[in-house]
Amino acid sequence: MTPKQVQLVETSFKAFVPVAYKTTEEFYDTLFKSSPHLRGMFPEDMREQRVKLIDTLTYAVNGLRYPETLLPVVHDLGKRHKGYKVKPEHYSAVGMALITALERALGPRFTREVKEAWQACVTLIAKEMMGAQAA
Numbered sequence: 637m638t639p640k641q642v643q644l645v646e647t648s649f650k651a652f653v654p655v656a657y658k659t660t661e662e663f664y665d666t667l668f669k670s671s672p673h674l675r676g677m678f679p680e681d682m683r684e685q686r687v688k689l690i691d692t693l694t695y696a697v698n699g700l701r702y703p704e705t706l707l708p709v710v711h712d713l714g715k716r717h718k719g720y721k722v723k724p725e726h727y728s729a730v731g732m733a734l735i736t737a738l739e740r741a742l743g744p745r746f747t748r749e750v751k752e753a754w755q756a757c758v759t760l761i762a763k764e765m766m767g768a769q770a771a
């Protein structure tokens with residue numbers, strides 16, 4: 637990610653925070669509509685999962701300036717995902733659902749530049765997680 641993209645993700649995330657919990661509902665709705673076969677991998681009650689996702693996204697966004705600290709944590713998250721039976725091919729559906737949910741949450745503030753910055757962020761995280769799963 638370029639320094640400018642890091643800045644765009646940080647700034648747009650501030651607007652996302654007040655609607656974060658609602659947005660995670662839209663995120664999982666979008667994901668399970670596009671990929672119904674993934675629903676069974678998650679618990680029936682998604683409330684805790686939604687909070688965990690927000691915590692991790694917050695950690696990741698705050699850590700983008702410190703990749704040497706962030707990436708090992710993301711790597712461990714990837715290792716745990718191996719235990720959840722997640723496959724590399726699942727990441728594109730999750731990434732797309734996340735971008736769609738952010739787009740809805742941020743509305744006109746989700747400009748093309750902001751979208752590209754988030755895409756770069758999701759790619760960075762997904763690559764590190766997939767690398768950990770392949771190891």
Ligand code: HEM
Pocket residue numbers: 674677678679685688689692693713716717720722723726727728730731758761762765
């Ligand atoms: C952008 C990448 C992702 C992030 C940031 C992320 C984040 C998280 C977090 C924070 C947890 C909570 C448990 C833990 O910390 O180990 C979790 C659990 C889980 N994630 Fe992900 N995840 C990602 C990608 C995926 C993908 C691609 C799948 C595939 C469907 C997936 C499926 C799951 C499942 C099944 C659980 C366990 C749910 C449970 O049994 O409680 N995740 N994820």
